[in-house]
Each structure stands twice: as C-alpha cells, then as structure tokens.
Amino acid sequence: MDFTSPSTTREAPPLDPELSEALAALGPAAREPFTPExxxxxxARDATARPRPTARDLRADGRFEVEELRVPGAPDAPDVTLVSARPAGVAGPLPLLYYMHGGGMIMGNAWSVLPKLLRDWALPLELAVISVEYRLAPRTRYPGPLEDCYAGFVWAAEHATALGIDAGRVIVGGKSAGGGLAAALALLARDRGGPAPIGQLLICPMLDDRNDTRSSHQMAGVDVWDRTSNATAWQALLGDRYGAADLPPYAAPARATDLSRLPPAYIEVGAAETFRDEDVAYADALWQAGGQAELHVWPGACHGFDTFAPEAALSRDARDARTRWLRRILERSGNR
Structure with missing residues (x-):
C-alpha cells in the first residue's frame, strides 16, 4: 500500500519558522520513516541512544526521592517496573501523575521522561510522578502494554498510603503513544470499575489505528511521525488484528463509541501533525458525550515539536498551557 500518494508537501500547513529551523538542523534523518524492514x-539504535538516567541521577543531589519498584503484572504476564519519584521533604500525601512515555509503542523507556516531568511539574506543583516501563511492540502486542499500565495503576492506588500519594487525586497522562495509552487506561478503568483518575493529560495522543484522516494523508512524507511510521507502529502493536473491524477501543481509543463518564481531558496536537484530526475528533467526541475536554491545536507545530525545539515560543506556550491545566485540576480536586 502506498502511504504517501494522497498528499504532497505543497498541501501541508506551513511549519512555524522556529520549528522549521530547528528541524532543518536535525537533518533528513529526522524525517526518515519507520518501516517493517x-x-x-x-x-536497537533508539535503545542505545535514548537517555536512561539512573535513580541516583534522578535524585538530583537530593531534590527528589526516587525508587524503582517491581509490581505484579496482569495474570500470566511478567512483573511491571514503575519508577516512582517525588519532591524530597514535602509532607503529606501528594497528588500523582501516572505517566506513560511516548515512542510509538515501539520505543522509549520509563526513565528518560522523568527529568523533564520532575523539573516542570513535580517541583512547582508538589506532585508525585510514577512512570511505567510497559513492554514494547512487536515483541509484546496488544493488550500486553496496556495491561502493564493498568496493573501498575491499580497497584499504585492500592498502595497509596505506603507511596505517600492521594489515591483520590491521580491524573493519568502521556505523550504520543503514551497519550493513547492514557486515554485507553481511562476507558479501561471506567469499564472494569478500577481506580478513577481525576484527569487525563493527552499530549499529541496516538489514538486511531485506521490511519486514514485527512491530516494523516496531508502530512504523509512531511511530519516527523508520518503515515508510514504510524502504520508500521500500529501493525507492530496489533499484528493480525491490525485493521480489524471489531478492534476494541482499549486498543485504539478513537474506536470508542461510549466516551461518557470519563475524567476531564487536556488534549493538544499540532496543526501540521499526522495526529491532528484524530485528536480534534476525540475532543469533540468527549464533548458530544457530555464530558470535559480542553483542546489546543498549536499552529505550525509538528509531532514532538517541544522535544526538538524546547525554547521555541510555541514550545513554551504549550508547556505553560499544560501546567495551567494540571494546576487547575489539582486545585479543584483539593477543594472537594
């Protein structure tokens, strides 16, 4: 199947000038698509190159308390590693951000995202963070990665006192594939009667395996995570179930037909991004179901823009918007 023919570069929205300059500096490799081949x-390259700070590194000379935990996984599944971190010396049970890293379900690790999460949110918001080391595709296919996240989520809620967290003030969140897992986790917790998060932080979430929105065609061969890469990742995750008409919403939350009784969502995406239309549609579906969603579509932004251009004006605005939403959700929950 040709994943690039429906679109041309001319049809794509223009990149923000700061982001365009930063992306050009990365060279053509930044846009090299992932393929099955x-x-x-x-x-292997990502596993070698991606940072993996140790617990000692993350403690940052005593500013944070950090512990790696091995907790029971789903039945017949291996244990799950959680990396638990919190500001040092802060008394009382803290609200928790239960976080799933990005990487298209095929890359990434629980440790690499923590320095930024701790700096941006744990310190200023007095927030605990648990980052989940879920298994990656294609070695582990759906539902394995999601079940890892759910098992860790339930365990954390059940051991809230020992962890020093407030089980009634937990936000699930993630970026890209992690955002898709966070959305799926909210659905799964609702339907299994599990712990109820107070919010879902969905940063450019990967939600729709069908890969057939206008933006997925428009950004083919243009976005740093384009339609070819997206298809490769979904195929790795779903295997023989890729494209199945009866795929459950926990595999791809855009498939959900019932989005009622879900926690408030923060959803952001770039206007020049493959995931734009599926993320906008998900926010709209939450509103149609009577739910709450705060949607940000950043003009001229591509996938992962704040990672490779952290000092760009759009990146700073996005960080500020996420932080404001988190603070607002936490303040509301603290005043119940």
Missing amino acids: NLAARQ
Whole structure:
C-alpha cells in the first residue's frame, strides 16, 4: 500500500519558522520513516541512544526521592517496573501523575521522561510522578502494554498510603503513544470499575489505528511521525488484528463509541501533525458525550515539536498551557 500518494508537501500547513529551523538542523534523518524492514534496526539504535538516567541521577543531589519498584503484572504476564519519584521533604500525601512515555509503542523507556516531568511539574506543583516501563511492540502486542499500565495503576492506588500519594487525586497522562495509552487506561478503568483518575493529560495522543484522516494523508512524507511510521507502529502493536473491524477501543481509543463518564481531558496536537484530526475528533467526541475536554491545536507545530525545539515560543506556550491545566485540576480536586 502506498502511504504517501494522497498528499504532497505543497498541501501541508506551513511549519512555524522556529520549528522549521530547528528541524532543518536535525537533518533528513529526522524525517526518515519507520518501516517493517527497518524497525528492528531503528529500535536497537533508539535503545542505545535514548537517555536512561539512573535513580541516583534522578535524585538530583537530593531534590527528589526516587525508587524503582517491581509490581505484579496482569495474570500470566511478567512483573511491571514503575519508577516512582517525588519532591524530597514535602509532607503529606501528594497528588500523582501516572505517566506513560511516548515512542510509538515501539520505543522509549520509563526513565528518560522523568527529568523533564520532575523539573516542570513535580517541583512547582508538589506532585508525585510514577512512570511505567510497559513492554514494547512487536515483541509484546496488544493488550500486553496496556495491561502493564493498568496493573501498575491499580497497584499504585492500592498502595497509596505506603507511596505517600492521594489515591483520590491521580491524573493519568502521556505523550504520543503514551497519550493513547492514557486515554485507553481511562476507558479501561471506567469499564472494569478500577481506580478513577481525576484527569487525563493527552499530549499529541496516538489514538486511531485506521490511519486514514485527512491530516494523516496531508502530512504523509512531511511530519516527523508520518503515515508510514504510524502504520508500521500500529501493525507492530496489533499484528493480525491490525485493521480489524471489531478492534476494541482499549486498543485504539478513537474506536470508542461510549466516551461518557470519563475524567476531564487536556488534549493538544499540532496543526501540521499526522495526529491532528484524530485528536480534534476525540475532543469533540468527549464533548458530544457530555464530558470535559480542553483542546489546543498549536499552529505550525509538528509531532514532538517541544522535544526538538524546547525554547521555541510555541514550545513554551504549550508547556505553560499544560501546567495551567494540571494546576487547575489539582486545585479543584483539593477543594472537594
């Protein structure tokens, strides 16, 4: 199947000038698509190159308390590693951000995202963070990664006192694939009667395996995570179930037909991004179901823009918007 023919670069929205300059500095490799043929090599390269700070590194000379935990996984599944961190010396049970890293379900680790989460949110908001080391595709296919996240989520809620967290003030969140997992986790917790999060932080979430929105065609061969890469990742995750008409919403939350009784959502995406239309549609579906969603579509932003251009004006605005939403959700929950 040709994943690029429906679109041309001319049709794509223009990139923000700061982001365009930063992306050009990364060279053509930044836009090299993932394919089934290069997936194993790309995964090996990422595992070698991606930072993996130790617990000692994350403690940052005593500013944070950090512990790696091994907790029971789903039945017949291995244990799950959670990296638990909180500002040092802060008394009382803290609200928790239960976070799933990005990487298209095929890359990433629980440790690399923590320095930024701790700096941006744990300190200023007095927030505990648990980052989940879920298993990656294609070695582990759906539902394995989501079940890892759910098992850790339930365990954390059940051990809230020992962890020093407030089980009634938990936000699930993630970026890209992690955002999709966070949305799926909110659905799964609702339907299984599990712990109820007070919010879902969905940063450019990966939600729709069908990969057939206008933006997925428009950004083919243009976005840093384009339609070819997206198809490769979904195929790795779903295997023989890729494209199945009866795929459950926990595999791809855009498939959900019932979005009622879900926690308030923060959803952001770039206007020049593959996931734009599926993320906007998800926010609209939450509103149609009577739910709450705060939607930000950043003009001229591509996928992962704040990672490779952290000092760009759009990146600073996005960080500020996320922080304001988190603070507002936490203040509301603290005043119940």
